[in-house]
Amino acid sequence: MSGFDQNRVYSVQVLEGNQAENSPSTTEGLFLEFLKNFRVGGEFVYRDRLRSSLLLHHHTLEVDLRDLVVYNEELAQKVDDQPGEMIPLLESALLRLARILVDPAASNDPSSSRASELVPEMQVTIKSGKNMLQFRELTANTLTTLVRLPGIVINASQLSSRATELHLQCKSCRSVKMTKVPGGIGGQTAALPRRCDAPAAEGQKKECPLDPYVILHDRCRFIDQQTIKLQEAPDMVPVGELPRHMMLQAERYLTGKVVPGSRVIATGVYSTFAPQGKKNAGAPALRQPYLRVLGIELDTSLASSPGSRGFSPEEEEEFQQLARSEGLYERFAKSVAPSIFGSLDIKKSVTCLLMGGSKKILPDGMRLRGDINVLLLGDPGTAKSQLLKFVEKVSPIAVYTSGKGSSAAGLTASVQRDPVSREFYLEGGAMVLADGGVVCIDEFDKMRDEDRVAIHEAMEQQTISIAKAGITTILNSRTSVLAAANPVFGRYDDMKSPGENIDFQTTILSRFDMIFIVKDEHNEARDRTIAKHVMDIHMNRQADDEIVGEIDIDKMKRYISYCKSRCAPRLSPEAAEMLSSHFVSLRKQVQQVERDNDERSSIPITVRQLEAIIRISESLAKITLSPRVNQHHVEEAIRLFKYSTMDAVAAGQVDGMTRSELNDEMERIEKELKRRLPIGWSTSYQSLVREFVAQQGYSQHALERALFILEKREVIRFSGQKKVVNRVGV
Numbered sequence: 001m002s003g004f005d006q007n008r009v010y011s012v013q014v015l016e017g018n019q020a021e022n023s024p025s026t027t028e029g030l031f032l033e034f035l036k037n038f039r040v041g042g043e044f045v046y047r048d049r050l051r052s053s054l055l056l057h058h059h060t061l062e063v064d065l066r067d068l069v070v071y072n073e074e075l076a077q078k079v080d081d082q083p084g085e086m087i088p089l090l091e092s093a094l095l096r097l098a099r100i101l102v103d104p105a106a107s108n109d110p111s112s113s114r115a116s117e118l119v120p121e122m123q124v125t126i127k128s129g130k131n132m133l134q135f136r137e138l139t140a141n142t143l144t145t146l147v148r149l150p151g152i153v154i155n156a157s158q159l160s161s162r163a164t165e166l167h168l169q170c171k172s173c174r175s176v177k178m179t180k181v182p183g184g185i186g187g188q189t190a191a192l193p194r195r196c197d198a199p200a201a202e203g204q205k206k207e208c209p210l211d212p213y214v215i216l217h218d219r220c221r222f223i224d225q226q227t228i229k230l231q232e233a234p235d236m237v238p239v240g241e242l243p244r245h246m247m248l249q250a251e252r253y254l255t256g257k258v259v260p261g262s263r264v265i266a267t268g269v270y271s272t273f274a275p276q277g278k279k280n281a282g283a284p285a286l287r288q289p290y291l292r293v294l295g296i297e298l299d300t301s302l303a304s305s306p307g308s309r310g311f312s313p314e315e316e317e318e319f320q321q322l323a324r325s326e327g328l329y330e331r332f333a334k335s336v337a338p339s340i341f342g343s344l345d346i347k348k349s350v351t352c353l354l355m356g357g358s359k360k361i362l363p364d365g366m367r368l369r370g371d372i373n374v375l376l377l378g379d380p381g382t383a384k385s386q387l388l389k390f391v392e393k394v395s396p397i398a399v400y401t402s403g404k405g406s407s408a409a410g411l412t413a414s415v416q417r418d419p420v421s422r423e424f425y426l427e428g429g430a431m432v433l434a435d436g437g438v439v440c441i442d443e444f445d446k447m448r449d450e451d452r453v454a455i456h457e458a459m460e461q462q463t464i465s466i467a468k469a470g471i472t473t474i475l476n477s478r479t480s481v482l483a484a485a486n487p488v489f490g491r492y493d494d495m496k497s498p499g500e501n502i503d504f505q506t507t508i509l510s511r512f513d514m515i516f517i518v519k520d521e522h523n524e525a526r527d528r529t530i531a532k533h534v535m536d537i538h539m540n541r542q543a544d545d546e547i548v549g550e551i552d553i554d555k556m557k558r559y560i561s562y563c564k565s566r567c568a569p570r571l572s573p574e575a576a577e578m579l580s581s582h583f584v585s586l587r588k589q590v591q592q593v594e595r596d597n598d599e600r601s602s603i604p605i606t607v608r609q610l611e612a613i614i615r616i617s618e619s620l621a622k623i624t625l626s627p628r629v630n631q632h633h634v635e636e637a638i639r640l641f642k643y644s645t646m647d648a649v650a651a652g653q654v655d656g657m658t659r660s661e662l663n664d665e666m667e668r669i670e671k672e673l674k675r676r677l678p679i680g681w682s683t684s685y686q687s688l689v690r691e692f693v694a695q696q697g698y699s700q701h702a703l704e705r706a707l708f709i710l711e712k713r714e715v716i717r718f719s720g721q722k723k724v725v726n727r728v729g730v
Helices: 023-035 045-055 065-071 075-082 085-101 113-118 315-323 328-335 344-355 386-395 449-460 522-536 554-568 573-597 607-625 631-652 659-676 685-695 700-711
Strands: 058-064 123-127 146-154 160-170 176-181 211-216 221-231 247-249 262-273 288-298 374-380 398-402 413-417 423-426 436-441 461-469 473-477 480-485 514-518 682-684 716-720 724-727
Touching: 023 045, 023 075, 023 085, 023 700, 045 058, 045 085, 045 554, 058 065, 065 075, 065 398, 085 146, 123 262, 146 247, 146 423, 247 607, 315 554, 328 344, 328 607, 344 374, 344 386, 344 480, 344 514, 344 554, 344 607, 344 631, 374 386, 386 436, 386 480, 386 554, 413 461, 423 473, 423 514, 436 573, 461 514, 473 685, 573 607, 573 631, 573 659, 607 631, 659 685, 659 700, 682 685, 685 700, 685 724, 700 716
Parallel strands: 058 123, 247 288, 374 480, 374 514, 398 436, 436 480
Antiparallel strands: 146 221, 146 262, 160 176, 160 211, 160 221, 221 247, 262 288, 413 423, 461 473, 682 724, 716 724
């Protein structure tokens, strides 16, 4: 009778006629019937699946609980409420069916030796359509029931072996005995029998001492076991709380399925274990919860790796139509953060960043990155952080961090110590968790320099090398970086060179493909439009033309991952020719600016910037799923690059004059003004303009700047709505 040695509660009917309704054997019979006879249309789903997995020597089968609900609702409810008792019965039913399939002759005697050699044991994995519970909804009432938990894997341990069957030998009489070990995390210590129960040999007195047994390890039976640490998804965490963690324990075929950073939905039994080895671990009745995994699904709505997710044919058709539609690039750019007015070029560059170029691996093993990095540098109040927040929502994988709140270890990886095995292991940081996605770093200028250096390697080589606590390794971080920063003085100062405004080292600036200087221009017409736009948003009145032609966030998300997985454009010869000639002229232009301003440009134009333009062209081709980069893609890429980075380089030019010329002119105006206007005297603004601009030929801009600076220094004061200029100080 196989039930006794399965280490389970087993009931035997004493009186005939009162066969219990829900005895384990009856339930097992029902499960066997379900596996054997459940069919969809003409095919027996589980029988066929089991047969094919047995041919591959996979002793596992996935059971969908929705099928069980259709077949026998009461049974499905039982599995839901008492999975701890029901799953072993389901497994033994599966084992019986597998043995019958392997050796039909053994169907009368399921425990026949041949069948049991061929199929030693089976594992059931569960898939269920239950509603997902969040970490905070796991209460004492959900203990020992079946739950589905979504989350991000932050650490998966190495596989360890757990004995399921111990081989014991008595020290004195050499008799051998087998015992089963109960499962569970923390390895409940299986109590060895205190006395030897082998019968004594003929005519000899049995004299085995207490605790006679030793374990023969090489004959025991082991299975793989892995502990996984699951953390709740960042968007589920209430404001101001830390994300919660949950220990998961996976066995046999469920091990080695996930890597840190993958988003999964785990189905399992919510149970508890007593933590081992801790001194004064509290009251004996206090136990720690964990999840015994019965099934792992990769969360397809967020899965990163191409191929791990399917697109239905309808979706593919829809995306192909979208790619062929008119003006998709413009529409896509407008759909990026639609609540933010204007700055279309920045939105276009964000679109390129979301798509990314094509990464290449050269024959000598060198990798060229395909991800695009963008830096937004500008005045406060230009909606930089809003843009970052939007990108975090729309990118299939994204991590949002703020500069002050992130350390080098938090961005790259930290070394932790496993409380159970006392071994060191690595826990990935933001750049590792966002592998294949975007890292948004706000307040980039407020980061400490040593922390900023940590992401140099991640931005160009796309790896993070670590040598800490005896662990030397290289982690992947194939991410795009979208950073937002303020200039040195909080606002961009036109009178200073870009180098004085931007306080970053050249090393980090050359790693950004596009650098935007976002200025808060004062322009009445634009201010009116923005004010109207903001009012409309606050009053929930959307203008009709804004909604038409917009692509919603979910569709954008799916389309981006579709493009990333299906398309990797390459340059056409014409495009390549155009790019190389253009790069030379760009370098010349920078050289000219440097010569005019008499200083090295703070934003370098290096070969990296040529690669940047190539990547931008590839991402533009990718938006329309085009396999080749054509000339119009390159033209748009060059335009974007000129608008962003080249603009930042040439920010030294003001109204066609170089900065040094402007400064000279302002100094001359200042001297003239002080001579012309003694302390305590006043004159009208108009007469100054007449005198300096019309008669002496100074530029209006220089005069205004000079007056502005003198007012700052409190040499003059305006009165009468800036019509009268009073000289008040030295």
